[in-house]
Amino acid sequence: MNAKVRTAVRTLEAFEAFGRSQKPLTLSELARAIGVPVSSCHGLVATLRNRGYIYSVGNNRRVYPTRRLLDVAEAIVRNDPLLEFVEPVLTRLRDDTGETVILGTREGDGVVYLEVVEGLHTIRYSAKPGEIKPLHSSAIGKVVLASLDEGALAKTLARIALERITPATLADEDALRRDLEDGRRRGFFVTRGENVADVMGMAAPAAPGGQALAVALAGPIERMDRSFDAHAERLLVAARELSGLGAD
Amino acid sequence: MNAKVRTAVRTLEAFEAFGRSQKPLTLSELARAIGVPVSSCHGLVATLRNRGYIYSVGNNRRVYPTRRLLDVAEAIVRNDPLLEFVEPVLTRLRDDTGETVILGTREGDGVVYLEVVEGLHTIRYSAKPGEIKPLHSSAIGKVVLASLDEGALAKTLARIALERITPATLADEDALRRDLEDGRRRGFFVTRGENVADVMGMAAPAAPGGQALAVALAGPIERMDRSFDAHAERLLVAARELSGLGAD
DNA sequence: AATAAGTTTTCAATATCTCGAATATTTTGA
DNA sequence: TCAAAATATTCGAGATATTGAAAACTTATT
Structure with a gap:
């Protein structure tokens, strides 16, 4: 594999x-x-x-x-079926929040970043398209897990090791399931230093052209916390915008 | 090989x-x-x-x-040791002549295009960086061959097949050697439909930062012929400009 | 709903690549 | 200029990827 x-x-x-x-x-x-x-x-x-x-x-x-x-x-990106439409939405989200915006999706038993619009602060979450993140300790990964039905979720959780990457990682299946339930209720998913210390991520599902993706906002915990509610609301707006795009 | x-x-x-x-x-x-x-x-x-x-x-x-x-x-090109300096020179040459401008060098027993600035006409010579051309039937290739001393030239000509690519290709060693001699005298080298029918190329040596390259101009024979002398002169100016660049 | 056509996945024999060691070449330093 | 060090190239045994064939799965068609 x-x-x-x-x-x-x-x-x-x-x-x-x-x-x-x-x-x-x-x-x-x-x-x-x-x-x-x-x-x-x-x-x-x-x-x-x-x-x-x-x-x-x-x-x-x-x-x-x-x-x-x-x-x-360049030839590949020129004809990208997706990113042309979504880029403006992501950039606006970045401009409104100042934090790094990521579009990602499931790829195998991980998450792959498709697009990254970096935040405007000197201290910011920095990442590159193509980076792979764990399903259980990234905000986008939680979106993916939460979208699975019980059967698929159980199989996936059994297959992937809930590796403890930082002290905050939810390496316990019950804790993770509770966290997913919280996220489902809220409509977005959060990580607090679970993959990288000091980083908070929040992610929501988005389905431009019917494709199951997730959009995320990431930055230092301290700063993200100060605007938590506003950022969450803004993120959900962007997710809705994305889902309305591209009949494909 | x-x-x-x-x-x-x-x-x-x-x-x-x-x-x-x-x-x-x-x-x-x-x-x-x-x-x-x-x-x-x-x-x-x-x-x-x-x-x-x-x-x-x-x-x-x-x-x-x-x-x-x-x-x-993009990371690779951002730090290209060469192209930053030469690009403006090539673009000016293109603007002044309207024809496609190419920067190339020897690579093994061929020529590789490092940079291409496409011409402004609808009908134009079109190529991409990284394309490989034969030594004996491209204008840049002739620059390379002409730069070799007799020993290296003889060995190279013996090794490469003088493949006849079009009816105009100089597939005969004597004819090619005479052509190289003509080029040396003039200071630039010409192909007339020898690699692609209807295409004329003219190339001159250039050594930005001491590196042995060649700069070429290419377009339809008929149109190139109409401005042959002016283009040749302009090409040589560009070659001189390039050679003055980049102490590296 | 069943069949056909097409696509993806797996498998083990085989063709190919990889690697350390030996050789050749180039660069560095005195 | 020469010697030493670093770098590049070649080579054959062994490791690995490649492949056609067959099975599993999807999708399209009747």
Whole structure:
């Protein structure tokens, strides 16, 4: 169930490494950066060069990606079936609350972030699209769990380990079920430092085009608490707006 | 010497397929799009989902990439060691000539396009960064060949097949050598339908930050011919500008 | 509601990639 | 300039992914 195809992962990790390093790398630097033997990295780099995804910079042996990956990524996003419609709603929610806004959905036994609009404060919850979070300790994950019927919920809870990630994590099934019940009643779900210390998340279900997603607001507990009720109300408005979008 | 690591290629081809298809694909559609057995595609898709690079859209079984790839690609380009400086020069050249401008370099036994600024005409030479062109039948390739000393040139010509791609391709070594000599004398190199029928390219060496690159102008033969001298002169100005940039 | 057509998933033999070690090359430092 | 260190490349045994085939599941059609 975990990542399977090693080379696929490595290929993407190589690009991520360039994104982090912010400069051309030699073969061995790249190998070190992605934790791969130099000899294996050698073949990968040769392949990517052959394909025009990376090129050798200058006269030395360093390589760097061409714009090709950006080009592919832009073509993909240009035609994204979803995000075009939802982006304005998320940005308004961010502007009204000042906190980071996230759109996410279930992916396997986790949650994947589809879109992140970062908050306006210097201290803010920071995340990237594509990040994976646990079902039991993220606000969006609780939305997902709460949407399951009893049978599916029991099976899912049995399968996923309720790993204690912080002292506040609800690692106990009964506590988690009570928390889900609270959320169902309120219409939104909350985490208080259960996944990252000091972070509060609140999330509500949203179904743009009929697709089951969730929208979340996240920031430092202290600041979020001060505006808890206003933020919650604003979040629910955004969730309703999203659900009205895109007949798809 | 050709592409070696199969999965690396497939991974990128999968993303390219989404860029082309412009919509979510089922597993078998994706497999068909990239010419891979469904069973193999299955593992690849599972891996990419695990990594947050793709997610399942809607309730059906279609998948589409998240913004994660774009995020990585943007981080890479944000810190591109080269393109920040050269882009304005290329764009001015494009604006002054109306034709497509390309920055390229040698990569193995081919040429890779690093940057493309497309022309302003409806009918124009269209290309993408990362495309690979032959050394012997592209204007940039001729710049590369002409920069080699006799020993390296002989070895390279022996290694690469002078494939006849169009009727106009210089598939004969003597003819190609004479053409290179002409180019050296003029200071720039020309192709006339040698790689793509109806396309004329002209290229000159440029060395921003000391790195051996080439800048090219490409468009329909008929239109390029009408402004041949002016374009050539303008191209050489741009090449000089580029070579003065970026101490690196 | 049943059948057919298409799609996804699993499986184990096989083709391919991976990795450490050895070799070759380049860079660094004196 | 030479020696030492670092880096890149090659190679074969072993680890891993790939594949067609078959089973399980969905969706479309009658």
